[in-house]
Amino acid sequence: MRDTELYKNLLGISSPWSVESVTMDVEKQRVDVTVSHPPSLLFACPECGTESPVFDHAEERVWRHLDSCQFFTYL
Template identity: 30%
Template sequence: MHDTSLYSSILGLSSQWHIANAVLDSKARSLRLDIAARSCAEFCCPVCGGAAVRVGADKGCWQHEDLLNMRFHISAVIPVTLCKTCGTNRISVPWERAGSCFRCMDNP
């Protein structure tokens, strides 16, 4: 695997996340990134910002049609947390922030 720091920076990944695998297909002009939360990472409740514990994970897929003149595919394992106030919620991922051009492929 090659250095993934550029991809981490583009996606705004904090130290809570890591790129587990990166596959570049130069002929197809595509890049697939497998991203996961670090096992030691702690997350706050995505609803209220309060204390939460990790209780599971969801999987998701996203695509960007033209980033760095390539098609980007992200496959990620996303923590699900339990908050005493808000219940169970999937945390927000950095590449889904407002204005992002990544499209969730789970709900076309």
């Protein structure tokens, strides 16, 4: 099992989202997991439910997740 597949299962990531990459820094005891979606994906409007493409994206953000063994895990 690849590291991306492992974290997909551990985090419960499902389509249309996917785990793009997993990077481990042993010295910092840190794992960084990059999650993404296809660029052509349509999202539903929270008010009316109409599906539309996304034109503007916010800056990339980082969230702390539960640790992976002794490693800090960030999404």
